[in-house]
Amino acid sequence: xxEQVFQLCKLFHYMLxxxxxxxxxxxxxxxxxxxxxxxxxxxxxxxxxxLNFLIAYSAGTILGASLFDLMxxxxxxxxxxxxxxxxxxxxxxxxxxxxxxxWYHGHGHRHEFGExxxxxxxxxxxxxxxxxxGDFVHNFIDGMIIAAxxxxxxxxxxxxxxxxxxxxxxxxxxxxxxxxxxxxxxxxALMYNFAAALSIVLGGLFGSFFISIIEGLxxxxxxxxxxxxxxxxxxxLIPEIHDDNDWKKSLVHILFLLLGMCTIYILGxxxx
Numbered sequence: 001x002x003e004q005v006f007q008l009c010k011l012f013h014y015m016l017x018x019x020x021x022x023x024x025x026x027x028x029x030x031x032x033x034x035x036x037x038x039x040x041x042x043x044x045x046x047x048x049x050x051l052n053f054l055i056a057y058s059a060g061t062i063l064g065a066s067l068f069d070l071m072x073x074x075x076x077x078x079x080x081x082x083x084x085x086x087x088x089x090x091x092x093x094x095x096x097x098x099x100x101x102x103w104y105h106g107h108g109h110r111h112e113f114g115e116x117x118x119x120x121x122x123x124x125x126x127x128x129x130x131x132x133x134g135d136f137v138h139n140f141i142d143g144m145i146i147a148a149x150x151x152x153x154x155x156x157x158x159x160x161x162x163x164x165x166x167x168x169x170x171x172x173x174x175x176x177x178x179x180x181x182x183x184x185x186x187x188x189a190l191m192y193n194f195a196a197a198l199s200i201v202l203g204g205l206f207g208s209f210f211i212s213i214i215e216g217l218x219x220x221x222x223x224x225x226x227x228x229x230x231x232x233x234x235x236x237l238i239p240e241i242h243d244d245n246d247w248k249k250s251l252v253h254i255l256f257l258l259l260g261m262c263t264i265y266i267l268g269x270x271x272x
Contacts, residue, residue, distance in 0.1 A: 018147070018150040018151045018157070018208060019147075019205070019208040019209075021150045021154065021157055022143075022146055022147045022150050022157070022204040022205070022207070022208050023201065023204060023205070025146055025150070025157065025158075025161040025204070026143050026146055026161075026200045026201040026203070026204040027201055028161075028165070029142075029146075029161065029164055029165045029168055029197075029200055030139075030194065030197040030198050030200050030201060031197075032165060032168045032169050032172045032197065033168075033172045033175075033176070033190075033193040033194045033196070033197035034190060034193075034194060035169060035172060035173055035176075036172060036173050036175070036176025036180075036189075036190070036193065037176070037186065037190065051173070052240070052241055052249070052253065053252070053253065053256050054166075054169065055237050055240045055241060056237075056241050056252075056253040056254070056256035056257045056260070057166060057256045057257070057259060057260040058166040058167050058169070058237055058260065059233045059237035059238045059241070059257050059260065060233075060256065060257040060258060060259060060260020060261040060262075060263070060264075061162060061163045061166045061167075061260040061261070061263055061264055062163045062166070062167055062229045062232050062233040062237065062260075063229070063230070063233040063234070063257075063260070063261055064159075064163070064260060064261035064262070064263065064264030064265055065159050065160055065162075065163035065229055065264050066225075066226045066227075066229035066230050066233065067226075067261075068159075068261075068264055068265050068268060069149075069155070069156050069159045069160065069264060069268060070149070070156065070160065070222050070223070070225050070226035070229065071083070071087065071223075071226045073149075073152050073153070073156050073219075073222050074086070074087070074219060074222045074223035074226060077152065077218065077219025077222060077223075078219040078220060078222075078223055082220075082223070083223050084223075086220055086223035086224050086227065087223050087224070087226045087227035087230070088227055089224060089227060090223065090224035090225060090226060090227025090228040090230075090231070091227035091228065091230050091231045092227075093224070093227075093228070094227070094228045094231040094232065095231055095235065097137075097138070097141075098231075098235070098236065128179050128184065132179075132192055132193075132195075132196045133196075135175060135193075135196040135197070135199075136196045136199045137199075139168075139196060139197055139198075139199040139200040139203065140199040140200065140202060140203035140206075141203060141228075142164050142168070142200050142203060143199065143200040143201060143202060143203020143204035143205075143206070143207060144203045144204070144206060144207035144211075144221065145160065145164070145207075145221065145224075145225040145228065146160055146161055146164060146200070146203075146204055146207070147203070147204045147205075147206070147207025147208040147211060147221075148207055148211050148217075148218050148221030148222055148225060149161070149222060149225065150208075151208070151211055151218040152218055152219070152222055155267070155268055156222070158267065159264050159267050159268065160225065162263070162264070162267070163229060163264065164200075166260070167232060167237070168197075172193065172197065175193055175196075176189055176190070176193050179192060179193060207221070238257070241253040241257075
């Protein structure tokens, strides 16, 4: 009995610090869903210009987190024979998730709003609610990823959280704009967007509890996360900055991408 109590105390000692960090990180990230209110006063051209640079930096942070933090950490936690199959699985899983949301929920970064007739508005409203569902699921998985990263150290956890935050910021700005366009009042759009974003906290709690009591699962999730971030950076974000044909802007986009990667690389030394 004493041995069981001792083991339980060790479990809570191991789990609680990482759970606290996960809760703080996921809640702060969920606040990014409220940022859309500040874009309403901006012109469409200015907003597009800001988002392009933000997306380039976001792609760099996510790619850096995958290459400089998650993959090396996974190699230390999981047998090397399993690391890259798990990375590949994470990549393919997020590809499947993205395609499913795109085809069934219409969730795409390049969604165009061209028609304004009654039927189009009705379809857009339907898309808005389905978009919320897709974001809820996506954010829940992000929360589990953050939980797994904090279980393997504050360095990996902070780096992963920053990468997720920079990925969420432009996405949440776009999602808020979609809800407002669909006819929602500003407060209503903020409420729905924030509610969907809070699922990252639920995912963090779920991940902290189950990953910490199942031996070896945290390492698997870190490798899975590396593949997921590879997909997000290479397949979703980097293609967004290819739309600009101005070579000067393209060069600046590349510099912002490198800056994002350097941020994560330097972060590893700061928190080591």
